[in-house]
Amino acid sequence: MTTSARGARTPAVLVLEDGRTFRGRAYGAVGETFGEAVFSTGMTGYQETLTDPSYHRQVVVMTAPHVGNTGVNDEDGESRRIWVSGYVVRDPARIPSNWRSRRSLDEELAAQGVVGISGIDTRALTRHLRERGAMRVGIFSGEGVADEASLVERVRQAPQMTGADLSEEVSVTEAYTVPAQGAKRFTVAAVDLGIKSMTPQRLAERGAEVHVLPATTTLEEIYALSPDGVFFSNGPGDPATADHPVELMRGVLERSTPLFGICFGNQILGRALGFGTYKLKYGHRGINQPVQDRTTGKVEVTAHNHGFAVDAPLDEVSQTPYGRVRVSHVCLNDDVVEGLELLDRPAFSVQYHPEAAAGPHDAAYLFDRFVSLMEGQRA
Numbered sequence: 001m002t003t004s005a006r007g008a009r010t011p012a013v014l015v016l017e018d019g020r021t022f023r024g025r026a027y028g029a030v031g032e033t034f035g036e037a038v039f040s041t042g043m044t045g046y047q048e049t050l051t052d053p054s055y056h057r058q059v060v061v062m063t064a065p066h067v068g069n070t071g072v073n074d075e076d077g078e079s080r081r082i083w084v085s086g087y088v089v090r091d092p093a094r095i096p097s098n099w100r101s102r103r104s105l106d107e108e109l110a111a112q113g114v115v116g117i118s119g120i121d122t123r124a125l126t127r128h129l130r131e132r133g134a135m136r137v138g139i140f141s142g143e144g145v146a147d148e149a150s151l152v153e154r155v156r157q158a159p160q161m162t163g164a165d166l167s168e169e170v171s172v173t174e175a176y177t178v179p180a181q182g183a184k185r186f187t188v189a190a191v192d193l194g195i196k197s198m199t200p201q202r203l204a205e206r207g208a209e210v211h212v213l214p215a216t217t218t219l220e221e222i223y224a225l226s227p228d229g230v231f232f233s234n235g236p237g238d239p240a241t242a243d244h245p246v247e248l249m250r251g252v253l254e255r256s257t258p259l260f261g262i263c264f265g266n267q268i269l270g271r272a273l274g275f276g277t278y279k280l281k282y283g284h285r286g287i288n289q290p291v292q293d294r295t296t297g298k299v300e301v302t303a304h305n306h307g308f309a310v311d312a313p314l315d316e317v318s319q320t321p322y323g324r325v326r327v328s329h330v331c332l333n334d335d336v337v338e339g340l341e342l343l344d345r346p347a348f349s350v351q352y353h354p355e356a357a358a359g360p361h362d363a364a365y366l367f368d369r370f371v372s373l374m375e376g377q378r379a
Contacts, residue, residue: 028109045358
């Protein structure tokens with residue numbers, strides 16, 4: 001019996017911490033899992049989503065109704081494994097169809113032990129999360145699933161995302177190097193807080209030799225590379241717990257080395273500058289989020305995956321220990337801070353994913369902006 005056939009017959013139930021439940025069928029591995037329920041609005045790019053380390057300890061609800069149509073290939077993964085704690089879809093593809101497909105999404109989830117559920121009303125679930133906010137959830141599948149009341153209590157005992165320090169859990173333990181494509185122009189030290197593989201590739205395309213370093217790396221180890229620039233990646237967890245990356249970034253700012261941060265790296269920069277961070281009600285996740293670049297006035301469609309944000313004043317220049325800083329990008333849906341730019345030092349960050357894996361290429365210029373900072377520092 002195939003995994004898909006087994007899942008089509010195996011009952012499953014999704015239980016939220018507020019008691020709301022949804023019954024469906026097993027998808028992927030059969031068993032149980034816990035995490036934070038979040039929704040992603042991307043219609044494509046599910047393989048990149050699943051392998052994004054920023055989704056560690058989260059159960060992802062796909063708002064697109066049909067998922068798995070193109071199967072799974074061996075090229076599009078953004079890290080060494082699937083990181084989501086669970087996966088929720090409405091109508092899984094029965095037969096994947098793509099010339100690069102090697103296996104079905106159902107088979108891949110099962111092979112990696114990812115418990116999912118299908119056949120539920122994901123629109124109703126998404127509306128519930130949008131109104132009530134992201135919350136803890138459990139997925140339980142198999143015969144003889146316990147009564148819902150006892151399952152709710154088990155979900156409520158699961159750890160919350162607030163206060164979670166997760167970047168070291170997803171980071172590499174040993175440094176590795178991504179060579180520059182063509183002539184080497186720069187050396188970049190990239191602090192891996194949950195980096196996606198396409199990010200160093202985007203830098204390598206611009207002539208950077210990228211040294212990807214563990215989250216536990218020290219300032220001395222960074223500067224032993226004589227970097228032209230330092231990059232802080234995306235990653236999971238609560239930025240309020242990330243004290244080591246914050247101190248590391250302050251050391252880079254003190255040396256005025258060109259600095260670029262994305263997603264979690266944006267929150268780390270916010271903290272390094274003295275701003276607070278806070279948890280969004282349901283976050284931004286997907287590949288269709290509108291953001292305005294306040295420098296150019298251009299509106300970009302961007303890829304997001306974050307549940308926390310920086311608490312910085314939108315319409316004034318702030319004074320920090322490292323000089324003046326302004327909010328450079330803002331989300332047009334809800335005015336969330338989407339970027340920071342220092343005016344007296346070569347450093348900036350954005351809250352979204354400019355590597356476009358998956359997603360639009362509107363924000364690719366940010367890598368060029370980082371290159372310009374490194375060129376300017378040399379000059």
